[in-house]
Amino acid sequence: MTPSPAPNRERVLRAATSAFLARGYRSSVDEIARRAGVAKQTVYHHFPSKDLLFKDVARELARRILIELEESPSDLRAGLVAFGEAYRSRALGAAGIATFRTLVPEIPRFKALARSMYEASAGEMVRRLAAVLEREMRAGGLRRDDPKFAAELLLGMLVGHDRIKRLFGVAPARTPGRTEAIVDCFLRAFAK
Amino acid sequence: MTPSPAPNRERVLRAATSAFLARGYRSSVDEIARRAGVAKQTVYHHFPSKDLLFKDVARELARRILIELEESPSDLRAGLVAFGEAYRSRALGAAGIATFRTLVPEIPRFKALARSMYEASAGEMVRRLAAVLEREMRAGGLRRDDPKFAAELLLGMLVGHDRIKRLFGVAPARTPGRTEAIVDCFLRAFAK
DNA sequence: CTGGGACTAGACTGACCAGTCTAGTCTAGA
DNA sequence: TCTAGACTAGACTGGTCAGTCTAGTCCCAG
Numbered sequence: 001m002t003p004s005p006a007p008n009r010e011r012v013l014r015a016a017t018s019a020f021l022a023r024g025y026r027s028s029v030d031e032i033a034r035r036a037g038v039a040k041q042t043v044y045h046h047f048p049s050k051d052l053l054f055k056d057v058a059r060e061l062a063r064r065i066l067i068e069l070e071e072s073p074s075d076l077r078a079g080l081v082a083f084g085e086a087y088r089s090r091a092l093g094a095a096g097i098a099t100f101r102t103l104v105p106e107i108p109r110f111k112a113l114a115r116s117m118y119e120a121s122a123g124e125m126v127r128r129l130a131a132v133l134e135r136e137m138r139a140g141g142l143r144r145d146d147p148k149f150a151a152e153l154l155l156g157m158l159v160g161h162d163r164i165k166r167l168f169g170v171a172p173a174r175t176p177g178r179t180e181a182i183v184d185c186f187l188r189a190f191a192k
Numbered sequence: 193m194t195p196s197p198a199p200n201r202e203r204v205l206r207a208a209t210s211a212f213l214a215r216g217y218r219s220s221v222d223e224i225a226r227r228a229g230v231a232k233q234t235v236y237h238h239f240p241s242k243d244l245l246f247k248d249v250a251r252e253l254a255r256r257i258l259i260e261l262e263e264s265p266s267d268l269r270a271g272l273v274a275f276g277e278a279y280r281s282r283a284l285g286a287a288g289i290a291t292f293r294t295l296v297p298e299i300p301r302f303k304a305l306a307r308s309m310y311e312a313s314a315g316e317m318v319r320r321l322a323a324v325l326e327r328e329m330r331a332g333g334l335r336r337d338d339p340k341f342a343a344e345l346l347l348g349m350l351v352g353h354d355r356i357k358r359l360f361g362v363a364p365a366r367t368p369g370r371t372e373a374i375v376d377c378f379l380r381a382f383a384k
Numbered sequence: 385c386t387g388g389g390a391c392t393a394g395a396c397t398g399a400c401c402a403g404t405c406t407a408g409t410c411t412a413g414a
Numbered sequence: 415t416c417t418a419g420a421c422t423a424g425a426c427t428g429g430t431c432a433g434t435c436t437a438g439t440c441c442c443a444g
Contacts, residue, residue, distance in 0.1 A: 029401080036423090101297050152354075165310065184238070188382075236433070
């Protein structure tokens with residue numbers, strides 16, 4: 001039973017993803033074909049060009065950043081901590097950092113794609129988070145403020161400086177209670 | 193009067209900087225020589241290889257991020273706002289974003305350099321900021337907490353999510369009072 | 385006035401690489 | 415059985431590029 005119309009297309013896509021994550025756009029099509037265990041011609045059979053293959057990979061990578069977020073947590077703090085923990089491990093993990101390194105330098109060549117990638121990943125998370133925060137503000141659990149501003153600030157607090165450290169190869173200190181500490185700071189900043 | 197031992201070395205360095213900022217490591221040595229108005233051989237006369245030229249440029253770029261920071265501001269809030277304003281305009285300006293885009297993908301090839309670049313730029317700023325915050329904590333103006341944690345959090349709040357937006361080509365909303373709003377959130381989070 | 389160092393234009397080598405082309409094989413369905 | 419589509423290995427084209435080489439010029443210090 002073949003899983004879907006084109007099994008080799010998927011193999012190429014997976015191989016391309018791991019190649020781009022490992023070496024960025026530098027990865028050659030020959031290398032991708034080799035990793036996929038497929039002839040170079042097969043790559044070009046499924047994708048018109050390296051650029052378009054890269055675009056498909058990039059779209060997929062951007063989607064992977066998304067995190068589930070409980071819409072109306074009974075305990076706001078616990079909900080934010082769970083979200084923060086998940087987001088931090090995704091964004092700061094090896095895959096998240098590699099994704100970042102792969103996408104960032106190519107953005108100027110794919111401006112329209114980049115914007116839609118933002119909307120589908122970080123932008124979407126801001127919206128979801130803002131919705132949760134807004135509900136809480138209305139319910140009186142948080143000071144009234146621009147919920148989008150609050151959401152962006154929380155995301156910045158959660159990964160901002162640690163991402164820089166990871167990108168520059170500086171191991172972020174092993175900090176078990178970091179997420180909790182950050183969420184507590186956030187809650188104090190937006191307390192009534 | 194020649195400004196220093198090797199005027200052409202400086203011209204090459206400047207041309208390389210602007211080329212790398214514009215097109216990343218992709219920029220060819222021929223292009224750099226052309227921009228500098230110099231023969232390719234002159235580039236190789238002053239720098240043994242493209243990699244080493246890039247390292248010199250990278251070191252210089254990292255240093256440029258540094259921001260002056262008043263050591264003991266009489267008004268903490270005003271001091272932080274001034275710092276935040278300066279840092280945001282440097283980190284989020286076109287040059288700061290281009291620097292980021294240029295350096296990030298090359299870091300895996302220059303691990304040792306990258307760490308020292310972090311220490312000389314963002315890491316150094318964390319230290320300076322932490323020193324200011326620690327003094328304020330001791331003086332009773334802020335809640336006692338790990339000053340380095342607080343400093344990293346503030347940096348994350350100041351540029352965290354807006355840098356993502358800029359990197360992905362999403363114009364950050366024109367927000368006049370943003371820095372003040374962020375600093376106020378920070379101060380609430382670390383109030384006594 | 386001469387040697388050396390900074391510089392020049394431009395040709396060249398060797399490597400890599402995107403994308404094409406050839407000449408096929410295999411397989412599933414009509 | 416015929417055929418079309420997915421696939422194969424591998425050669426090839428044309429372009430780019432780091433780094434070298436040649437054969438010089440210009441200028442200054444000794």
